[in-house]
Amino acid sequence: DGGITQSPKYLFRKEGQNVTLSCEQNLNHDAMYWYRQDPGQGLRLIYYSQIVNDFQKGDIAEGYSVSREKKESFPLTVTSAQKNPTAFYLCATQTGEREKLFFGSGTQLSVL
Amino acid sequence: GEDVEQSLFLSVREGDSSVINCTYTDSSSTYLYWYKQEPGAGLQLLTYIFSNMDMKQDQRLTVLLNKKDKHLSLRIADTQTGDSAIYFCAERRNAGNMLTFGGGTRLMVKP
Numbered sequence: 001d002g003g004i005t006q007s008p009k010y011l012f013r014k015e016g017q018n019v020t021l022s023c024e025q026n027l028n029h030d031a032m033y034w035y036r037q038d039p040g041q042g043l044r045l046i047y048y049s050q051i052v053n054d055f056q057k058g059d060i061a062e063g064y065s066v067s068r069e070k071k072e073s074f075p076l077t078v079t080s081a082q083k084n085p086t087a088f089y090l091c092a093t094q095t096g097e098r099e100k101l102f103f104g105s106g107t108q109l110s111v112l
Numbered sequence: 113g114e115d116v117e118q119s120l121f122l123s124v125r126e127g128d129s130s131v132i133n134c135t136y137t138d139s140s141s142t143y144l145y146w147y148k149q150e151p152g153a154g155l156q157l158l159t160y161i162f163s164n165m166d167m168k169q170d171q172r173l174t175v176l177l178n179k180k181d182k183h184l185s186l187r188i189a190d191t192q193t194g195d196s197a198i199y200f201c202a203e204r205r206n207a208g209n210m211l212t213f214g215g216g217t218r219l220m221v222k223p
Contacts, residue, residue, distance in 0.1 A: 004154075031209060040120070042200065042215040043155075050209070090154055099143065099209050101202075103154030 003027040006091050006104035012112050013078065013085060021076045021107045023091035031094035032074040033101070036060060036087045043090065049074055078109060086110050116203055116214035123220045130188040132217045134201035139182060141203040145211065146175065146186045149198045158186070158199075188219075196221045 007022045023032065031050050035043040045058030049068040063082025068074050078085045091104040115137040124130045136144070142163050147155040161168045161175045161184075168175045174187040184201055198218050202211040 006154075033210075040215075042116075043213045045210065048210065092155075094209060099204050099211070100145070100157055100160065101147075101155075101211055102157070103147075105154045106152070108152070 004091060004093055004102060004104040006089075006107050008107060009105070011107055011109045013109060014112050016080045018077055018079050019109070021078070021089055021091075021109070023074045023076065023104060024072055025074075025093045026072065027093055027095070027102065028071070029093035029095055029102070030071070032068070033092040033094065034058075034064075034066065034074070034076045035090040035092065037090060037106075038087050046076065046089075116201060116212055118199075118201060118214040118217045120215070121218050121220070123222065124191050125222050126191060126193055128191055130186075130191045130195065130219055130221075132186045132188075132199050132201075132219065134184040134186075134214055136182050136184065136201070136203045136212075136214075138203060138205045138212075139179070141205050143204040144175075144177065144184050145202040145204070146173075147200040147202060147213075149200065149216070151197075155200060191219075191221050193221045193223060195219060 003026050005024045013019045033048045034046040044060050046064050047066040049055035065077045089107045092101045117135050145160040146158045148158050149155045159170050172189045176185045198216040200213050200216045202213045
């Protein structure tokens with residue numbers, strides 16, 4: 001996971017609450033991604049950012065928001081509009097070399 | 113749904129070879145990747161292959177690519193218990209930088 005830090009490792013959300021997942025990187029990569037992983041399923045793209053101050057919706061952006069004010073940071077907010085937020089969330093960065101993705105260690109979000 | 117498909121589960125005995133298969137749909141894909149995920153962790157890049165290659169070998173790992181059939185496989189020689197994990201294939205299509213992932217194959221290695 002070197003160079004990509006996701007926190008917290010575990011997070012609990014109460015109904016109606018917004019929560020923010022942190023993703024920080026020191027790899028100097030321009031592109032950053034947020035994926036959602038449900039048990040026994042593959043990865044689904046939530047949001048991505050190719051450059052600072054710009055981001056795009058992925059396949060399942062509803063109920064989520066992001067910001068990219070700094071190259072190193074790409075936080076994901078799970079809003080109260082996301083009715084089924086329980087999942088494993090993975091942040092990734094992308095190097096320009098052959099577009100390899102590097103992943104953080106993930107945050108498990110659960111609903112209380 | 114996913115455009116990249118994998119079987120859900122594979123069980124092998126320690127010391128045997130494992131073959132994990134993947135089919136993809138976009139013939140213009142330029143790079144194809146194999147990632148490994150251990151429980152509660154992120155994905156780790158194992159290997160990748162460029163679309164103009166048929167095979168790539170890296171120690172115990174062999175990747176085979178059949179572009180005609182859009183079929184990718186990962187062979188793990190002398191499979192060890194530490195190889196037990198979920199394996200994801202992914203493709204990078206010609207347009208854009210994003211990767212599309214398969215649903216993952218859970219490999220179980222029995223002692």
